[in-house]
Amino acid sequence: MKPALSVIFFTVFSGLGLGLAIWLVIGQWCQNCAAAFDPSRFFTGAAFVFVFVTLGLISSTLHLANPKNAWRAFSRFRTSWLSREGVLALLFFPLAALHIFSVWNAAQLALRLVTGALVIACALAILYCTGMIYACLKTIPRWHTWHTPAGYVLYGLTSGMLVFCAIAARGEGEINGWLRIALCLLIASAILYSLANAYEKPEPSLNDALGFAEGRVRLLDVGHTHGTFLTNEFGFRVARARAALLSSCVYLCAFIIPIIIVVIESSMSSQGMLGLAAVFCTTGFLVERWLFFAQARHVVMRYHGA
Amino acid sequence: MSTANQTPKKLGLAIDLDTCVGCHACAVACKEWNAGSKMTNGLPDYDAYGKAPSGAWFNRIRNYELSGDPKFSSANTCGADSHPQGHIPLSTLSKTVNVPMSCMHCDDADCVTVCPTGASYKRAEDGIVLVDPAKCMGCNYCAWACPYGARELDEDQGVMKKCTLCVDRIYDQALPEAERQPACVLACPTNARHFGDFADPQSNVSQMVAMRGKQEMFPALGYNPVNAYLSMRAPVSAPQVLDSKPGLLARLAQRVNKAISL
Numbered sequence: 001m002k003p004a005l006s007v008i009f010f011t012v013f014s015g016l017g018l019g020l021a022i023w024l025v026i027g028q029w030c031q032n033c034a035a036a037f038d039p040s041r042f043f044t045g046a047a048f049v050f051v052f053v054t055l056g057l058i059s060s061t062l063h064l065a066n067p068k069n070a071w072r073a074f075s076r077f078r079t080s081w082l083s084r085e086g087v088l089a090l091l092f093f094p095l096a097a098l099h100i101f102s103v104w105n106a107a108q109l110a111l112r113l114v115t116g117a118l119v120i121a122c123a124l125a126i127l128y129c130t131g132m133i134y135a136c137l138k139t140i141p142r143w144h145t146w147h148t149p150a151g152y153v154l155y156g157l158t159s160g161m162l163v164f165c166a167i168a169a170r171g172e173g174e175i176n177g178w179l180r181i182a183l184c185l186l187i188a189s190a191i192l193y194s195l196a197n198a199y200e201k202p203e204p205s206l207n208d209a210l211g212f213a214e215g216r217v218r219l220l221d222v223g224h225t226h227g228t229f230l231t232n233e234f235g236f237r238v239a240r241a242r243a244a245l246l247s248s249c250v251y252l253c254a255f256i257i258p259i260i261i262v263v264i265e266s267s268m269s270s271q272g273m274l275g276l277a278a279v280f281c282t283t284g285f286l287v288e289r290w291l292f293f294a295q296a297r298h299v300v301m302r303y304h305g306a
Numbered sequence: 307m308s309t310a311n312q313t314p315k316k317l318g319l320a321i322d323l324d325t326c327v328g329c330h331a332c333a334v335a336c337k338e339w340n341a342g343s344k345m346t347n348g349l350p351d352y353d354a355y356g357k358a359p360s361g362a363w364f365n366r367i368r369n370y371e372l373s374g375d376p377k378f379s380s381a382n383t384c385g386a387d388s389h390p391q392g393h394i395p396l397s398t399l400s401k402t403v404n405v406p407m408s409c410m411h412c413d414d415a416d417c418v419t420v421c422p423t424g425a426s427y428k429r430a431e432d433g434i435v436l437v438d439p440a441k442c443m444g445c446n447y448c449a450w451a452c453p454y455g456a457r458e459l460d461e462d463q464g465v466m467k468k469c470t471l472c473v474d475r476i477y478d479q480a481l482p483e484a485e486r487q488p489a490c491v492l493a494c495p496t497n498a499r500h501f502g503d504f505a506d507p508q509s510n511v512s513q514m515v516a517m518r519g520k521q522e523m524f525p526a527l528g529y530n531p532v533n534a535y536l537s538m539r540a541p542v543s544a545p546q547v548l549d550s551k552p553g554l555l556a557r558l559a560q561r562v563n564k565a566i567s568l
Binding site for chain 1: 330358372376377405419421425441447449453459523527
């Protein structure tokens with residue numbers, strides 16, 4: 001599949017923003033828990049959420065060939081995961097505003113719990129829908145597994161957590177509890193990534209594509225002299241060696257470097273480099289998302305002899 | 307995720323892989339009709355006279371070579387017995403298969419299910435899958451959901467386009483009845499394409515499928531295409547008439563031939 005930069009930016013940054021929103025709500029609930037979160041940092045975090053989610057959503061419209069009809073994408077939520085994601089993304093802003101309002105007015109914990117829970121549920125649902133947009137496609141076997149929605153949710157939570165830690169570190173209070181959660185998320189993400197990367201789903205053959213049970217089929221001629229919409233959209237292939245190189249880049253940037261930084265920072269309690277960990281992690285997930293598209297193979301390419 | 311469409315009529319094409327010669331006449335006729343069709347609203351070409359000509363087509367024909375299929379490689383395949391080298395290994399016998407592909411108007415059309423705007427739809431009355439260009443936002447998601455490569459983006463207008471089964475021909479009362487058929491069917495010089503209602507067991511296309519059986523493309527994906535590819539038949543060998551006792555002249559010729567070849 002052709003890796004469209006707008007979709008890569010959209011999924012990574014809105015994922016980060018939604019993950020951050022979830023941790024901000026939990027942090028704000030846990031002001032007096034073992035893992036403290038300075039309430040004055042809440043609004044800084046909320047501003048980051050707004051910027052990341054909004055930038056992501058704007059970026060998502062850039063790959064549309066006819067964006068003036070984008071508003072219609074909210075209409076088919078009963079059948080389309082893409083529509084569901086759009087509707088929930090739109091719902092996210094008023095829910096987040098309601099929660100920020102209840103925090104701003106220092107409302108009772110019960111009210112903050114309800115509005116916060118709504119924000120968390122909405123953010124998780126959006127992340128899941130984004131994953132299902134890709135996972136529901138039977139035409140792309142590599143995406144048609146549980147790894148896809150699990151990855152979108154977990155990677156969003158992980159990158160959001162690192163940004164949350166970087167924000168929390170600039171406030172008062174002990175954040176080692178959060179760093180421990182960040183470490184668990186990073187390790188879980190690394191395990192999921194290696195599982196998804198190693199999983200080879202059996203792909204249909206040219207015989208399946210043409211309905212020949214027996215014999216061997218090979219392509220003689222594709223019938224066109226230059227590229228078509230189909231070859232442009234689905235024909236992208238990444239060389240095995242290049243994919244392996246980029247995959248090790250994902251391990252290094254998204255998981256290994258952030259894990260080292262988090263471990264060092266939590267033992268030295270300096271916490272000055274957590275922003276760097278978040279930048280590395282997000283860069284790693286951008287590469288991961290590029291590979292997600294580049295390594296996916298659409299079954300229609302069987303007709304083209306691939 | 308299934309649309310579970312069981313429409314009262316199931317209009318579609320039966321395509322005979324035995325008779326298709328891969329001439330591309332159907333694709334050209336399709337392009338010609340849809341370029342001028344109000345329903346399709348144009349079918350663009352890009353760099354048509356340049357170095358990298360491309361464009362949107364609703365029907366593409368690809369050629370394949372089938373080998374090693376016992377149905378076509380059996381001893382009665384024409385020429386196998388009488389070949390001067392004697393028996394030909396099965397693996398070397400092959401057959402060219404021309405496969406025209408356009409929208410299959412699937413019963414379970416994921417392209418319709420995934421469409422976020424409602425631009426993609428399957429008509430309740432006859433099962434034809436269409437795109438409403440006034441609603442399409444050009445996200446390409448429907449094309450991703452199609453395993454048959456039936457949808458292509460009109461890059462000039464930014465909307466997805468696809469085979470309409472010539473919906474603006476088949477119901478046009480102004481046309482003579484014989485011409486109320488898709489342009490590709492009318493253009494086919496070998497009569498390899500047939501248009502009809504697959505929901506009616508008495509229709510021409512249903513009868514053909516009943517007689518010949520059909521070859522299903524990506525059956526495991528579960529899209530349940532309406533269009534049918536009629537199964538290829540095993541070739542029937544012509545009866546070989548061998549004189550049990552050659553005449554005098556023939557025997558003389560044989561002896562002379564043998565003497566020369568020695």
